[in-house]
Amino acid sequence: MAQISLEKIVKRYGTVETIHGVDLEIGNGEFVAFVGPSGCGKSTMLRMIAGLEDITGGRLKIGDALVNDVEPRGRDVAMVFQDYALYPHMTVGQNIGFGLKMRGEKPEVIREKVAEAAGILQLTDLLDRRPGQLSGGQRQRVAMGRAIVRKPKVFLFDEPLSNLDAKLRVEMRTQIKRLHRMLRTTTIYVTHDQVEAMTLADRVVVLRKGEIVQHGRPLELYERPNCRFVAEFIGSPQxxxxxxxxxxxxxxxxxxxxxxxxxxxxxxxxxxxxxxxxxxxxxxxxxxxxxxxxxxxxxxxxxxxxxxxxxxxxxxxxxxxxxxxxxxxxxxxxxxxxxxxxxxxxxxxxxxxxxxxxx
The missing domain is CATH 2.40.50.140 (Nucleic acid-binding proteins)
Incomplete structure (x- = not known):
């Protein structure tokens, strides 16, 4: 687990500034959801934390370490994308353990860690199958298993359920909630779906045009929105x-x-x-x-x-x-x-x- 600190974070593409001096503290083991309309900067924020986007200005700390210039592999974070990114020619077990293999882990250690992750995600009976033989929800669990097996300091989820149908989204929300309760790993979850954010997160961060409009516990945002934008964005029906x-x-x-x-x-x-x-x-x-x-x-x-x-x-x-x-x-x-x-x-x-x- 690790605390994450964002201090005056800025992102520019040429002369265009898209993230405007964001300050945010995320506690050890906390589950925080970034929500907002398309183009609000939530995925850009996540990618800067992961090291996939350069930080133009400000300071980003994971734990006690300043990581502005640290490569993604050195940040000890694991990211789960919406498109799964599984290798179609590999089995479930090989997909989950691939990152460990690339890091030079011993085969017996990989087998042990893959078995542990598969048990947590109820994938044990599917380890010999290939991604093409799995449902969308099963493929997403494999992608999560690939992140879990590394035992990172931070989990980063980038709209992981957007490709699933409504029933599977509900099931996967439950899986992710159980996973966090079990592992207590610091987690940042990006979504445009405020229902996902409200049901999953300890704290919800609402963004608009590259700025934090309000953040707090889900019920706090629902009962005391600080502006009309948050009031209309949180709650369904609107x-x-x-x-x-x-x-x-x-x-x-x-x-x-x-x-x-x-x-x-x-x-x-x-x-x-x-x-x-x-x-x-x-x-x-x-x-x-x-x-x-x-x-x-x-x-x-x-x-x-x-x-x-x-x-x-x-x-x-x-x-x-x-x-x-x-x-x-x-x-x-x-x-x-x-x-x-x-x-x-x-x-x-x-x-x-x-x-x-x-x-």
Missing amino acids: MNILPGEVIAGDRGPALSFAGGVIALDHITAARGTKVDIGLRPEHLLLSLPHEADFSVEVDVLEELGSDTVAICMLGGREITMRMGAGDALDLPKVIHLRFDRKKLHVFDAQSGARIEFTA
Whole structure:
């Protein structure tokens, strides 16, 4: 295991800067996920840690060693890619042990380590097969076995499940979670899938345009996003955003929006401030008309078995609501909704920054 320290890390391609002075500390044995949209710099960050990309500026330390100019083989990290990169003419056992063979390990040591890794990943019965005889999930486990067998200080995963179907992705998430619990190796996992990040990681790092927007435990990012970007990126279905304005209510500050007015005790924004009001789909509840905060017109129902997602319209804007499967039976065209004020999120419409309030 090893601590990883990124200090003012910069990456430039010619005159174009893509990573802008990133600072991040990753603890011994921690599982950290990098998430963000395509082009945000998450894979570039991972490749700089692996030594596959040069670092333009800043300092990168693995353990106590400064590794900016250390070759990949000298960093004691193991990387798992999305395309497996297995040798088709070799057996599973030969693929797993190939790196050890190249390092000059004795055959009996290689056999022992390959058997250990195969046992961890439930590949023991497949050691004599070739990659073409395996499923996608089995091939990915072989790629993981090739990393495990080296017993590196750090595991680096670059979107390893993106080529798998939905069922296999769920199964492999479980495998990776078990693997980390068993080995406790420091792990960095890059993905564009926020569900993967939330379910796997101890800490999630959200990136946008080469900068860290927010990082923290998954539930922290979900419950207290520091800006609209994180609020919309974390959570599925996506958070509802309604445009509004801070006004003077009858008894204090309030938020005005297309559905009505929300009275507040206090808000750290001046009257007249344009805001975005955030409501997660699961925090909208069916209500009686006289108890409702607003009413919407049901447009589409997506029945998922355990629950139902209702896509509704409010003043020409889509509102998504998650409800129990039974609650969606015989819904009228117009439904009335209420919400818990403590589950509300407010963001500055111009900067996107979180605005604190009490209600």
